[in-house]
Amino acid sequence: MNRTDDFEIFIVTSPGLESVLCAEAEEKGFREPAAVKGGVTVRGGWPEVWRANLELRGAGRVLARIGEFRAFHLAQLDKRARKLAWGDFLRPDVPFRVEASCKASRIYHQGAAAQRIEKAIRETLGAPVSPEADICIKARIEDDLCTISLDTSGDSLHKRGHKEAVAKAPMRETLAALFLRQCGFDGTAPVLDPMCGSGTFVIEAAEIAAGLKPGRSRHFAFEQLATFDKKAWQRLREKKSPAKPDRAAPAIRFYGSDRDAGAIEMSRANAERAGVTALTEFRRHAISDLVAPDGLPGLVIVNPPYGTRIGDKKPLYALYQSLGQTLLTRFVGWRVGLITTDASLANATGLPFAPPVGPVSHGGLRVSLFLTAPLEPAVS
Template sequence: MTTDGDFEIFLSATPGFEPALGKEAEAAGFKEPKITTGGVTIKGGWPEVWRANLELRGAGRVLARIDEFRAMHLAQLDKRARRLVWGEVLRPDVPFRVQASCSKSSRIYHSGAAAQRIERAIREELGARHSPEADVVIKVRIDDDLCTIAVDTSGEPLHKRGHKEAVAKAPMRETMASLFLSQCGFVGTEPVLDPMCGSGTFVIEAAEIAAGLKPGRSRHFAFEQLATFDKAAWERLRGTADVPKPALRFFGSDIDAGAIRMSRANAERAGVTGITEFQQLAFTEVMPPPGPPGLVIVNPPYGDRLGDRNELQALYRSLGKTLLKRFSGWRVGMVTSEAFFANATGLPFAQPGGPVLHGGLRVTLFLTGPLK
């Protein structure tokens, strides 16, 4: 690759969310988005890498693929790795680390040995120091003897926006919340209410989308430590202009007082206190706010023990009754682990899409049209 031409950029996705991330990348104007296992590839240069990290709400990481070649044995891997002009991408004064994975179909099958060869090549060719704690990570994948070398340009996973310090039990990642909102048809022009808001992720994410706030605005990225980084261009891209506040408001409630404190603190760090409201209420006490209907989105408990099932069925039934009785005209999006729970609500859900992974479980979004 060259430092000024287009190359392949990989956007990682939560398994099951690849098509939703592909739609987001296309809507954001990235070139040649293609859905693949585990994510989406796009084409672009380093400014597109920076923009993807800054603006895409659903990507987990952004990897810049800097080389690809065949390698049948370790000596060949070493030789090819030394041909790469590492100084075009890495800085000799910034430490790095290497992570490697090898598929069973490859003749190089020992990931630790592969990582050591790449690490040594970089040390000897560039003079950079290897450190197991380094922010700059070179990712090596050998699949069917094809070796792909990429730089993780994100550093910390992208769901860590820099605003959520406090989290409730089994928190929804911001990246997932944004893609679920997108699948509900939310584009920032209607109110959103979460009657079991936990640490406020759905509500804060919806408020940020409506306010036009870039998800990566408050954090640092690994690409800031690369030789390709242009600080002036990055500052222009990031921008500091005030974003007009929408007239809409976004609402969260939870029976747990601690969850409401967390939500308010997280909303303040995100800069959306003025357009969010959080109240300590049982879901059975929730009323629709004044104004036009919008979207109710909720991620109720799933239960991981056999005895939870009947108790949870009653909770889902009660939630459905509350929404049907009070939220006429509102759409409902519900994230849960089983159709059994969704059916217990009595809500008129359409046929759901495929499941996605959340906290080791497969969960599905169930969505209604406007309630009668």
């Protein structure tokens, strides 16, 4: 294989969730998946780059590693950057931009490093530089080793193209998908979110159950690269995801509730755009009115207010206590996954949580996943 057929692909995720994304990449058949700091590496060519963007629910963005060299000063960086075969990757008619980071290296000025690489590409390829360009080349200079990557995603991959309306403090789709995976969800059991906000957990769960590809409705930066094959990409997009043979027939549904009427309206609109209206139900009511749906037990997953984000934490203890009491009395057989910043809030529920998983970064906060086994009937 030549360099354009077999290279390292770096798939970015939230720190703390690398092993979860690695399991997803392995399940989806990517070659040599390995969890590393900040993401997962796999090997492959451009079709694997396209597929990672299209299919991996937990991926934040996908970087194609296209070059690596030592550089001890800016003139050397310029000279060696000019030796890369930019024309194999970039089109001379498409604008680009460069972002550089420097760590423990003799080249320490990130802006100057980016300018040298921009100049090298512009003068060897003729492509225009634009700060608003979708095509971004990332140069990481660490211990004097310069690694050049192409950001093939463009907009962050949590932007599925379905969620126009968002609630306060929203959960990113990529993070929601990885939390669902950590809870053992595989699309074969119902999911309920009693504080659903804009419906992220419910819609992600329904998409997983329906076998829908997360990137099916959006465009990607790689569509503007010289390596892009429109026909091959179309075939990949149209290829059906394999159905799970043990998936129960269409009885499984996904439920969201919230006390805010605006949140329910948002959730329904987002579910409709995602094409999962038939699999989802959203209702307005308080936690105290929550009851388990008919049918087999499944997973309750909830991302309640934390206090650190919405306001003072003290009034939240009563909310968490009410949630826990409702689940313990009405959701026997269901498992519960709760995401919060504070173990004392989780403990206020009275739910029998295992030791928490995490923490991971969510909107600048450190959150952990608290998970139970199937809830058992209360002993009288």
